[in-house]
Amino acid sequence: MNDRIPLAIPDLRGNEQAYLARCVADNWVSSAGPFVTECERQMAALAGRAHGVATMNGTTALHLALVGAGVKHGDFVVVPDWTFAATANAVHHAGATPIFADVTEESWTLDPATLERVLARPPGRVGAVVAVHALGHPADIDALAPLCREAGAALIEDSAGAIGARYKGRPAGGLGDLAIFSFNGNKTVTAGGGGMVVTDDADMARRLRALCAQARIGAEYRYEAIGFNYRMTNINAAVLLAQIERLEEMVAAKRQIALHYDDALSGRNDLVAMPRRPWAESACWLYSVLCRNEDDARALVRHMAEREIEARLFWRTLSDQTPYAGAPTALSGMAARLSGTVVSLPCSSSLTAEQQVRVVDALAHFPPRRRVH
Numbered sequence: 617m618n619d620r621i622p623l624a625i626p627d628l629r630g631n632e633q634a635y636l637a638r639c640v641a642d643n644w645v646s647s648a649g650p651f652v653t654e655c656e657r658q659m660a661a662l663a664g665r666a667h668g669v670a671t672m673n674g675t676t677a678l679h680l681a682l683v684g685a686g687v688k689h690g691d692f693v694v695v696p697d698w699t700f701a702a703t704a705n706a707v708h709h710a711g712a713t714p715i716f717a718d719v720t721e722e723s724w725t726l727d728p729a730t731l732e733r734v735l736a737r738p739p740g741r742v743g744a745v746v747a748v749h750a751l752g753h754p755a756d757i758d759a760l761a762p763l764c765r766e767a768g769a770a771l772i773e774d775s776a777g778a779i780g781a782r783y784k785g786r787p788a789g790g791l792g793d794l795a796i797f798s799f800n801g802n803k804t805v806t807a808g809g810g811g812m813v814v815t816d817d818a819d820m821a822r823r824l825r826a827l828c829a830q831a832r833i834g835a836e837y838r839y840e841a842i843g844f845n846y847r848m849t850n851i852n853a854a855v856l857l858a859q860i861e862r863l864e865e866m867v868a869a870k871r872q873i874a875l876h877y878d879d880a881l882s883g884r885n886d887l888v889a890m891p892r893r894p895w896a897e898s899a900c901w902l903y904s905v906l907c908r909n910e911d912d913a914r915a916l917v918r919h920m921a922e923r924e925i926e927a928r929l930f931w932r933t934l935s936d937q938t939p940y941a942g943a944p945t946a947l948s949g950m951a952a953r954l955s956g957t958v959v960s961l962p963c964s965s966s967l968t969a970e971q972q973v974r975v976v977d978a979l980a981h982f983p984p985r986r987r988v989h
């Protein structure tokens with residue numbers, strides 16, 4: 617019996633234990649501490665930014681970024697229709713309404729042509745545009761940024777899964793007005809749970825840091841705004857720092873896995889690897905393939921499960937789901953094409969060569985031949 621191969625799990629082979637032990641020894645276990653400060657500094661540097669503000673997770677980082685960008689009750693925020701619910705949920709938490717826009721066939725990220733159409737005739741004030749670097753592949757920021765600038769809308773990068781990615785040589789997270797990261801357990805770099813907002817604006821960073829901690833002023837119980845309790849704990853930051861130290865190694869491992877799977881799929885048109893553009897160096901967070909239809913995608917997940925390999929049906933469009941029924945849309949069909957037909961394959965940075973061979977072998981035997989009696 618083969619061991620089960622998981623989809624994307626934490627790779628904790630660095631200083632995690634030592635740093636966690638230090639939190640206990642030094643009595644720094646709560647929502648402040650030296651690891652938090654160091655992670656903020658290192659994440660800002662990684663993204664080429666001046667400031668980082670650590671949060672509990674990527675969703676709270678997005679909420680904070682939207683509030684920081686000035687998104688207000690009654691505003692609209694453009695998001696891709698093909699993303700994780702957190703992107704749109706954070707817009708709702710900020711009091712705004714998402715406009716679901718389509719993605720391109722070339723990169724599965726926000727389509728600049730669609731965005732241009734939306735911004736030409738918006739249903740109301742568009743406070744921000746959230747460009748998701750889908751699955752670790754950067755969105756085409758140089759095409760999106762001028763449109764946002766002209767419309768007076770902040771451009772926020774949802775880099776939840778894109779740590780380590782680069783766009784035309786520049787790091788993901790260093791491209792829009794603000795950017796966020798997630799350090800959830802399935803991400804390349806995990807904190808257990810955690811998030812980060814990065815910005816170049818010192819005043820913005822100060823406001824975000826205050827909002828994160830109930831917007832309290834000084835040591836007394838006085839407040840400058842209605843804030844949140846969104847701070848990362850030093851325990852999470854201890855894990856995060858140990859992970860950041862191994863970022864390059866882990867991203868390199870994921871890129872290697874992607875190349876291996878690319879090879880295995882070359883020449884097939886029933887399973888098509890997620891595109892990677894020449895202007896992008898994808899972080900290859902979740903290696904995913906596009907199937908011909910949903911039946912094929914489900915069959916692939918089953919086929920893998922029978923071989924003790926975890927594969928997963930990926931994002932579904934949000935605009936046609938109950939919580940967002942009735943939200944404005946600008947769709948041309950690509951997001952719908954990806955919805956329920958994309959399957960993610962095992963790609964943890966700790967995936968062994970033998971495990972990769974098992975996945976490749978399982979792909980080679982898909983679809984299974986029908987027995988002829």
Ligand SMILES: Cc1ncc(COP(=O)(O)O)c(C=O)c1O
Nearest residue numbers: 673674675700702776798799800
């Ligand atoms: C695109 C995207 N945005 C936001 C998030 C939210 O991050 P978190 O789970 O840390 O709240 C995720 C998480 O997977 C994501 O994939």
